[in-house]
Amino acid sequence: MTYKVLVLDPVSEDGISELINHPNYQVDINTGLTEDEIIKIVYDYHAVIVRSQTKITEKIIQHARSLRVIARAGVGVDNIDIDAATKLGVIVVNAPDGNTISATEHTMAMMLSLSRDIPEAHKELSEGVWNRSAHKGVELYGKTLGIIGLGKIGFGVARRAQVFGMKIVAFDPYLSDEKAKESEIEKMEVDEISKVADFVTVHTPLTPQTKGIVGESFFENCKPNLRLINVARGGIIDEADLLTALKEGKIGGAALDVFEEEPPTEMELLSHPNVVVTPHLGASTIEAQEKVAVSISREIIQILENNTIIHAVNAPRISENISKELKPYINISSHMGSVGIQLMKQPPNEIRLKYHGDIAVDDTSMLTRSFIASLLSPHFGEGVNIINALYFLQEQDVTYKVEKKGKTKGYNNYLEVELSNNEENLVLGASVLDGYGERIVKVDEYQVDIKPTRHILIINHIDRPGVIGDMGVILGKHSVNIASMQLGRSNEGGAALLSLSLDSAVSNEALEDLQSIEGFKNVRQVDLQL
Structure with missing residues (x-):
């Protein structure tokens, strides 16, 4: 059987040579097409390769009747309708490791450029202005680098920064004490990092938990000479709060490769004299582009011929x-x-x-x-x-x-x-x-009977008369209706556990009120996506 592969964005041809030279594959390179133009030709292709330029919409996927794989030659898949692909049984894969070194090195380049004011000094001198005294930088040696997110890129930055003589403090919910100690990294919460770091770089995915993780409260507590670097995803640093902090002199500067909107439109932030910017170049090296192309080529072959999947970003049916x-x-x-x-x-x-x-x-x-x-x-x-x-x-x-x-x-x-x-x-x-x-x-140790529902409340408490009534009063006060309730306990008057199914979520204020009930030790809310 001959498999047809359509390449819609410029990728390294050396990287996809395994596909091009494979006797079972027909590879067609056709870039710069509109959605309508893609729809006209995509119907009998088994795999599609894109970078970030082409959007793979639900309409395109619906017309691709033979499509089994959409491959992104890179990490981010924002330009692919993953829900539509999943619904129609199309696997979406990326190359999460191909740009690790490039992104790591770009982070260091941004950090050094920011610390020595290189872009502004270059701009002045190229315009004929010799102004040494205006560009007094700072050394990395002896400074504290805060890293938020210690995946492969975060660790790569940590190792390189340690060579510069920097002390590393880091936040990552999965960083173990043993790994931190072994790597000579001090674990901290994000708010603690803000108080001690001279430089901070972020290397997390953009999720509801990480969106704006560096924002107003972070800037309220940070050192006035703090310098920020973001070569990960736009939105991890709140751009509006960052601009305010820069205007008010709360931080020393920022180096940004990624933005909440790309291309960015907030020119006031981009043109601030203490900001260094690049147009999403973290993965833009010859080596990285070849690596990601090789990775997705091999994965396409594995999926189409062996049903083996390594880097899927959507769950198959x-x-x-x-x-x-x-x-x-x-x-x-x-x-x-x-x-x-x-x-x-x-x-x-x-x-x-x-x-x-x-x-x-x-x-x-x-x-x-x-x-x-x-x-x-x-x-x-x-x-x-x-x-x-x-x-x-x-x-x-x-x-x-x-x-x-x-x-x-x-x-x-x-x-x-x-x-x-x-x-x-x-x-x-x-x-x-x-x-x-x-x-x-x-x-x-408690036997319960909890039906998974949208809103659940789990409460550890001491079993005493009136505790249920006190809880009901507070929930009623906050207009929260109890759908069902279960009580598990070890013995009369001892430790117990309440589980409640609720019709709506409990506000933070209501949780604080519940926590104040005598005998309530631990009040936890659980929200399920049903």
């Missing part, structure tokens, strides 16, 4: 050969991951999954992947799914173990997961009950 009996356990596994990560203050560094009963005989990899994908999604966004969940987990040095046993007392099938880090340990148990559906039946 669940195959029809998965039994009907197993599907609800996939759902409850996903819900357990969401509940688990929201009940813990910090992400786990160890995961233990136990499968009991008939499901232990089946292939449980889909359950494991569904659980881990949901567990990781608050920190990694839509980029993590059941295909690449284990890859992400491995990158964070989180260990996981799977145990399979016979039937457990009271349930035909039972799932249990234990999550632990240096300070916390959480146990969740779940099953699918005949006639009742999915249920979380255990939280730590």
